[in-house]
């Protein structure tokens with residue numbers, strides 16, 4: 001067992017850091033509060049080879065490993081947290097499912113632009129009545145000629161109001177086995193969106209209405225039976241959220257550390273108070289432990305896809321750790337930590353969202369418990385005959 005990066009990984013990290021220092025350090029605070037997706041950063045990253053890191057070269061990717069993508073997202077986040085969203089969108093999110101399961105024609109039409117930093121894809125899983133219980137989704141795909149008519153409502157999708165295309169979870173038939181996915185471009189007839197609303201993290205979300213939208217056979221990604229594959233691909237997205245939680249926690253920790261070494265109260269530096277030293281010790285232990293869980297999930301990934309168990313443990317731990325660390329960093333900095341003079345409050349708000357998004361901490365713990373006891377525990381009420 002070796003806890004060190006290989007020379008190639010170190011070289012890659014240093015190159016990413018150099019890029020981030022040159023292009024992203026200036027303006028990091030302003031960028032975090034900017035409403036629009038940072039398209040300028042996306043273009044720069046595409047030129048730098050930071051999009052599609054784990055994807056095949058014939059698909060326009062870089063042919064790297066999941067660990068490489070994690071090194072990239074962590075390193076970018078350490079300099080400009082908001083820009084890590086661009087790494088997520090170009091490597092970990094639904095783009096990864098598209099690269100894994102999309103047809104060559106679908107990749108040509110949608111993936112190329114995403115990897116060029118010119119568009120993004122959003123994933124429509126969540127519905128008003130199907131959140132944690134995602135397999136309860138009601139959006140239907142009904143055969144019509146060679147294609148399907150899609151009817152349903154999706155909520156809470158990241159990038160929803162400007163994504164060029166939506167990877168949409170749909171129901172071709174009953175039960176989990178009836179779930180698959182289609183690609184719906186935002187200009188499709190019957191694709192409508194409600195008024196925008198905001199998450200605490202500053203991101204916009206909209207309700208998307210799919211009103212008898214026609215999807216031709218060329219835009220079907222996974223037919224019925226595709227749910228397992230979709231969720232396996234979704235574990236990559238979860239790992240991106242895991243990595244950002246930890247990286248944002250580290251970012252806030254570093255700011256609080258600097259602060260504690262120069263801010264004086266009662267004639268002493270804050271870092272000299274034992275009450276605060278213990279907070280830092282707890283933060284450091286969480287960062288180190290989370291790092292090991294994250295890297296374990298990445299190193300053990302099969303074909304770039306991490307296992308459900310490793311992902312659940314890493315995400316549940318790092319989501320909580322990232323949030324706790326940002327929260328403590330804010331406390332250590334007092335009133336200043338609560339202002340938008342630094343990115344501590346931004347990291348805090350972002351980390352809070354990842355405790356809910358992409359499999360909430362509770363749902364992940366349910367998954368971990370199933371692994372512990374080697375059996376599944378239905379979350380549904382018992383049927384009358386079982387009572």
Ligand SMILES: Cc1cc2nc3c(=O)[nH]c(=O)nc-3n(C[C@H](O)[C@H](O)[C@H](O)COP(=O)(O)OP(=O)(O)OC[C@H]3O[C@@H](n4cnc5c(N)ncnc54)[C@H](O)[C@@H]3O)c2cc1C
Pocket residue numbers: 122123124125126127130131132133155156157158199201353354356357358359360361362363366379
């Ligand atoms: C920042 C952000 C980004 C998001 N991005 C996307 C996206 O891109 N695409 C998309 O489709 N969706 C997205 N979502 C939606 C997200 O996936 C859902 O919010 C999440 O799955 C929880 O569903 P819900 O909000 O309906 O909460 P509910 O399912 O109603 O859950 C409410 C609470 O009950 C808990 N709970 C539910 N069931 C159980 C159980 N069996 N055991 C214990 N606790 C339980 C949950 O953990 C939660 O705390 C995003 C959400 C956020 C906050």
